[in-house]
Amino acid sequence: MSRVLSKAKMVIDKDFVISKIDKRIYGSFIEHLGRAVYGGIYEPGHPSADEQGFRQDVIDLVKELQVSIVRYPGGNMVSAYNWEDGIGPKEERPHRLELAWRVIETNQVGTNEFIDWAKKANAEVMMAVNLGTRGIDAARNLVEYTNHAGxxxxxxxxxxxxxxxPHNIKTWCLGNEMDGPWQIGQKTAVEYGRLAAETAKAMRLVDPTIELVSCGSSGSGMPTFPEWEAITLDHTYEYSDYISLHKYYGNRNNDTANFLASPMEMESFIQTVISTCDYIKAKKRSKKTINLSFDEWNVWFHSNEQDKKIEPWSIAPPQLEDVYTFEDALLVGSMLNTMIRHSDRIKIAAMAQLVNVIAPIMTENGGGAWKQTIFYPFYYTSVYGRGVALKPLIHSPKYDSTDFTDVPYLDSSVVYNEEKDEVVIFATNRHMENTLQVDIDARSFEGYEVKEHVVLQNDDPKATNTLGKEEVKPHNKGESYMESGKVVGILPKLSWNMIRLTNNKYK
Structure with missing residues (x-):
């Protein structure tokens, strides 16, 4: 560990409340893509498979992550998916050409099976409907199938x-990335806005209790962003509850300092979407506030070249199987920090994806399952990031990178759990050479002391985890202590940290 010290300051206070964190911010995503379903969550004949063919070793890891909600069945795949193919006797289900990823879909897992799996994993289901090749009729029929009593x-x-x-699924996505030219049934903003609004009306007539997510632009780099949001919301504002955001990052130029600054672009992306939502609210003189569903986010770039070599029309080939590095874990930790800091508007989020496909959990067909590097920041944030988000006032030394200026070395979010009388500080030190000492003014938490300081660090930013060999894993020997009423946190160079404070009256 480098002992060259840089210094930062932070103020946290009980009154600096951002919002209560919706547990659905710790969600994920399973698409019929690659080995996410077949060979991931579902593998009949596997030594750990249950009576339905679901891998228990995978369920155990998902439960460990405390994933709150899982988006299904896509993704790009949903835009040409006939949900009726995945119900009824398995031996009668058709094999289909799945056009989004050019594979054969066997439909051995469908709506009912996935809902069963989610219950076993202690997660809710976020169901997507096909607004690419289908529309109002198929969507309202699916709601009737899943939610109507009889x-x-x-x-x-x-x-x-x-x-x-009935399954009583409460959260529904109105299509997926409908502005993307890669999407089956791509729409203009007006086409999508009209279809989504009419579909939403029909779905709500079947079940008035459901919540609906309108499609935002596929990403901040799209030429139509944020005009897409403004035009589509003009149609869907009174019928939807959320608008979706999707964002992936990758260190394609092997520029770690610039890569770790990426959440600054994410921050701008979120603020632009919020501003656009609130513009439409003002335009419509509405009393309703549209919140955000960040239902695809992660690091994704490692497997891009490999995926070009996949033979089309195979069954469940290994697609998008990024092997994550230590620096990817640092980035994931900062993306989670960014969402917590915006938890007043981000109410749902889904790390894309959950198993094998750009995922924190990897499996071997017929073999073991293991934790990728990105598993750990998600795990600690999901388990300990429940409660109220507090706004940290941060004074940090900064740096300039290729694409960003004034990047704080310290990236942090703070969660106060009143029920547990606990304050949790999540902090990333982006400095590639220096340890960062953070002096934290926490006077409103008198009587608290450092309970635990978990550190994820590695001298090699490119270190990875594989089956049976975990090079990147956390330890709880972090150097944090109380001094004169403040918390002093010592953050090693290039590290992700969780500092937990508890009230010592419970000792």
Missing amino acids: GTAWSELRKQHGYEK
């Missing part, structure tokens, strides 16, 4: 399939 054709068919009680 006495109608679709609800009675669900009962025939062995599900007497």
